[in-house]
Amino acid sequence: MSIIKILVSQIRSIWLTFINIFSKRETIMYPEKSVYLAPRYRGRVILSRNLNGEERCVACNLCAVACPVGCISLKKSISKTNRWYPKFFRINFSRCIFCGLCEEACPTAAIQLIPDFELSEYKRQDLVYEKEDLLISGPGKYSDYDFYHFSGVEIEGKKKGNLDYESNPIDVKTLLP
Amino acid sequence: METKVLIIESILVLFLTLICATIMSIVERRVLGLLQNRYGPNRVGWQGTLQIVADMIKILFKEDWIPMFSRKAIFVFAPILSFLSLFLVIAIVPISSNFVIIDLDIGILFFLMMASLSVYPVLFAGWSSNNKYALLGAIRATAQTLTYEVFLGLSLMGVVARAQSFNMIDIVNSQILLWNCIPQFFGFVTFFIAGLALCHRHPFDQPESEQELSDGYHIEYSGMKFGLFFIGEYISIIIVSSLITTMFFGGWFGFGLSAIFWFIFKTMFFAFLFILIRASLPRPRYDKIMLFGWKFCFPLTLINLVFTAFFMLCKA
Numbered sequence: 001m002s003i004i005k006i007l008v009s010q011i012r013s014i015w016l017t018f019i020n021i022f023s024k025r026e027t028i029m030y031p032e033k034s035v036y037l038a039p040r041y042r043g044r045v046i047l048s049r050n051l052n053g054e055e056r057c058v059a060c061n062l063c064a065v066a067c068p069v070g071c072i073s074l075k076k077s078i079s080k081t082n083r084w085y086p087k088f089f090r091i092n093f094s095r096c097i098f099c100g101l102c103e104e105a106c107p108t109a110a111i112q113l114i115p116d117f118e119l120s121e122y123k124r125q126d127l128v129y130e131k132e133d134l135l136i137s138g139p140g141k142y143s144d145y146d147f148y149h150f151s152g153v154e155i156e157g158k159k160k161g162n163l164d165y166e167s168n169p170i171d172v173k174t175l176l177p
Numbered sequence: 178m179e180t181k182v183l184i185i186e187s188i189l190v191l192f193l194t195l196i197c198a199t200i201m202s203i204v205e206r207r208v209l210g211l212l213q214n215r216y217g218p219n220r221v222g223w224q225g226t227l228q229i230v231a232d233m234i235k236i237l238f239k240e241d242w243i244p245m246f247s248r249k250a251i252f253v254f255a256p257i258l259s260f261l262s263l264f265l266v267i268a269i270v271p272i273s274s275n276f277v278i279i280d281l282d283i284g285i286l287f288f289l290m291m292a293s294l295s296v297y298p299v300l301f302a303g304w305s306s307n308n309k310y311a312l313l314g315a316i317r318a319t320a321q322t323l324t325y326e327v328f329l330g331l332s333l334m335g336v337v338a339r340a341q342s343f344n345m346i347d348i349v350n351s352q353i354l355l356w357n358c359i360p361q362f363f364g365f366v367t368f369f370i371a372g373l374a375l376c377h378r379h380p381f382d383q384p385e386s387e388q389e390l391s392d393g394y395h396i397e398y399s400g401m402k403f404g405l406f407f408i409g410e411y412i413s414i415i416i417v418s419s420l421i422t423t424m425f426f427g428g429w430f431g432f433g434l435s436a437i438f439w440f441i442f443k444t445m446f447f448a449f450l451f452i453l454i455r456a457s458l459p460r461p462r463y464d465k466i467m468l469f470g471w472k473f474c475f476p477l478t479l480i481n482l483v484f485t486a487f488f489m490l491c492k493a
Contacts, residue, residue, distance in 0.1 A: 017457035
């Protein structure tokens, strides 16, 4: 008797497969039809600039430290305006796992992961991105954020204590109140 | 003059079958895509029409490697035999009332003979490859053969009894009033199952079983030798569907349109059914297949034959 049951269930499954002819196809025709990626999708890594067009990165090396695969390498340099900047900034995308830890670690919101995953190359060497490949002209995700407007770091044109919520630094060498 | 026409006819039919088998490799992928809510190959050419050309180029230029540890003569011989054994059966299939290559009086017996022969290439390939997976595939093929060969012939005997002839044209002519699929329903079902097993089609693809044996008996084959196995499978699908058409679904009979159209239409329908079954059923274990074959299909064909004989006697 059970064999009849099995046969009926098999005929039923053949029928269920057959009626799939009339249902919609689920395939996304990718290159013709672009993929929707959420705004917070972690794809290609970029370096952004602030609203004045200066690069945000201060070469603090926190991203390179946070990176679990160690694909970021950079070297600090100091500009004439006493501001740190990366002399070179290199990301090896053949090692990058797009975890976004560099973005979390970055105090200046310079390094950001954007929704773009089309990174394929024919040569492995082409996956090593230099600073000119990484640096974009806009501010990326955080349009009004400027690190030096919030931190007490001193640069040319801004002394310590100049920000409105900052108190002036105490001169420890004087006895006056 | 007569022989010349016959030769041209034979070559035409053989080439058409070959071309149909090649096209079926693409059609199957597209139909499987349709059944599984996806597209098949649709990148090369318009809607994947040139995919067949791409596949041909690929298979022709692949390295045709013969393993040094194999038995070379048998290794080379197996795919040729596999390709030819069922391919030759097309010669006995009547496409319309006067369009058949050889009008054999023992048509069905010729088919059964070739079907039995088609086990050998699998065994040869599996054994001569000198590979454990290939050998396991060949052993499974043997187990499967023991299963379906028993009722493959018996399922057709009801049809033979009704037509009182082994000749294919006589068999089709005996179905003028009623197609054999109704009085010989169990014969049809069992022959269809045996046909599935004969072509090594899912769910009876024990010898190949890609998931467990990673292609079974033709694991060591590459290039055109693999192509022969591959095309051979599609040829056997076409042959078995055309045999189902001739023996159970009234061959070229139909209304309105031409005989050849009806024959091709019915054959295509059964080829589609083969693909549909591939898309829906999982592969059973080999002992379950044997159980099913011996304890269910074999008695069913015997009962079918006995009842057919009984009714024939009552009528006479």
